[in-house]
Amino acid sequence: MTDDSGTNPKVDAMLRRAASWREEFALLRAIALDCGLTEELKWGQPCYVHEGANIVLIHGFKEYCALLFFKGALLKDPKGILVRQTENVQSARQIRFTATAQITRRRAALKACIADAIAVERAGLTVARRETAEFPVPEEFQARLAQLPALRSAFDALTPGRQRAYLLHFGGARLARTRAARVEACIPLILDGMGLNDR
Missing domain, CATH: 3.90.1150.200 (Aspartate Aminotransferase, domain 1)
Structure with missing residues (x-):
């Protein structure tokens, strides 16, 4: 007001x-x-x-x-x-x-x-946003998706925004060991259907 x-x-x-x-x-x-x-x-x-x-x-x-x-x-x-x-x-x-x-x-x-x-x-103009499929999937996460079919199913069930948040979080680390640690820390959240910021 x-x-x-x-x-x-x-x-x-x-x-x-x-x-x-x-x-x-x-x-x-x-x-x-x-x-x-x-x-x-x-x-x-x-x-x-x-x-x-x-x-x-x-x-x-x-x-x-x-x-x-x-x-x-x-x-x-x-x-x-x-x-x-x-x-x-x-x-x-x-x-x-x-x-x-x-x-x-x-x-x-x-x-x-x-x-x-x-x-x-x-004018009702909108920004053409990148699709989730256009975001790179770090190899550390790709490996875990291949090893755990339940993780793949749970990740695919997340909203596109939650998927992008995870991909950006994982990919934002420069070192492979940091990316791997981020992936491992987030697996329980993904399996529970939660987004990165839903905790």
Whole structure:
């Protein structure tokens, strides 16, 4: 629920508790609200929506704060300011900041990105996501799937999102012994029909 100024009391409280990036958050908030978006608190962060659809989120990290565009991969980026957090992120893109002056200097570009994000949402555009079958299956996991038919059946029964989470978790380790250890630790979860983060 927002007040007459368009601000949400839950976001007010979150911003008061913020240990860092307070001034930057305040500037980014003002820009998002100036674009006619509705302010909500989602995932513990200020989130700005248009007709119920998530458009942009403000979040902070140790090294920077950022605007995260949920469908950023579909936005025009003539200045090359949108950043993909990791190679596994398919849709979202960030614009990162380390000082208020950067936000002030990019105000017009930020408003243009938000307007573009709203247009993408209104048009009903979606990001073509990689299918689970396109994700590499680490050989350590392939070996265990071949050895344990019950594991193969249980893995195949998981939702595609849970399957991808496991594949990314296993494949994220550089060393074979670490990948093997991750696989072994997760076998009971998979057999129980649970996702990596369901514990």
